Amino acid sequence: MKEQIAKYILGQLRELPVLPEVVIKLINELEKSSVDYHKLQKIIRLDPVLTSRLLRIANSSFFGLSRRVNSVQEACLVLGASSIRHLVMATSVIEQFPAHEGNVIDRKSLWKHALGTAVTSKHIAEIVDVEPEQAFTAGLLHDFGKLAMDAYFYDYYSEITEFVRDRKCLLSEAEREIVGTDHREVGQALALHWYFPTQLVKTIGEYGEPSRENPHTLSDVVHVADIICQALGVGDSGNGRIPVLSEHVWQRLGIEWEDVGRMLPEIERSVEEDIFVIS
């Protein structure tokens, strides 16, 4: 039965509308090590929803400006490079997942966890020589399969979350038990359908259990970042317990515990500052 459900879910994903071209362009642009902000502004201007959100945030009391911000260019100056990156990425993707009365995932907590994983991934990437912005994007989107399942298959998700609560297990274990697939497989299938960059597709599918034989550093980075954030209690990933750090991943990355200790205050500070921008 659950094999049929899995087949149904993965089949339905292929029927979803493709990601708007503007979003694909944005994701590709934001993954680059040095973002061309003129180009970025041009892309943002093509999306009225994103433009209005950008202006609304730049004009909010959070930034305390005495004058009104009226243009994308000015908003970019007010918000700063890093916030624009987070806002664009989060807004573009989250808008693809309609909210329903039956949704069981606390989206704000999940985004907080995603943001924490993104910030942590960026810190780890700086240590292990991976492109930090690529790691940030991968961290931010690593769990987007959960959003997809909750948005499109929420009938199953209340049973799944109940299973997690009762068994204190991982969400992916409950998902496989009840619907025969999990958010990583769903996320990877959707990322492929939406033409996400190859590295991102691979990470979304593998970060939970990175391969021992075929190492993929970006998946390793997000694996460690995800677990650090769950252990630190940043947001809520939906799991009933913390996943266990993989020994072979830890050895491959060669991170020191002192490095982890140094990044913890930075993770909490960045999340508190930036959650406003994406929530």
Add this chain to the structure above:
Amino acid sequence: MIESQKMMMNIEEVSKGMVLSGDVCTESGECIFVSGTEVTEKTIEKAKDMGIDCVSVEWPEALLDGVAIVQNSAVEDELNDRFSGVLNYPLMNQLYLTIKKYKMNKLQ
């Protein structure tokens, strides 16, 4: 050790052992308690009778130490609960210790 701390507090939350860090005056300007007075149940009662809503108090170090112990224990309980079932894995044990050290330092 946490240094003593001054704060404005609602009279309902003030408890004995705290020390007033400012004069307490009525609306007409009459001073009913001077700064440095140790709060007792009678002080609280009189302040309420005189219609005082808020007072400036100082938490003595001894009281703050008590708060710190409770906070430390709450952090430890939360972490133990979160790491339940995974502490027998050496890496998870190390992660637990790293986060615990950070959280405890943050409280001080």
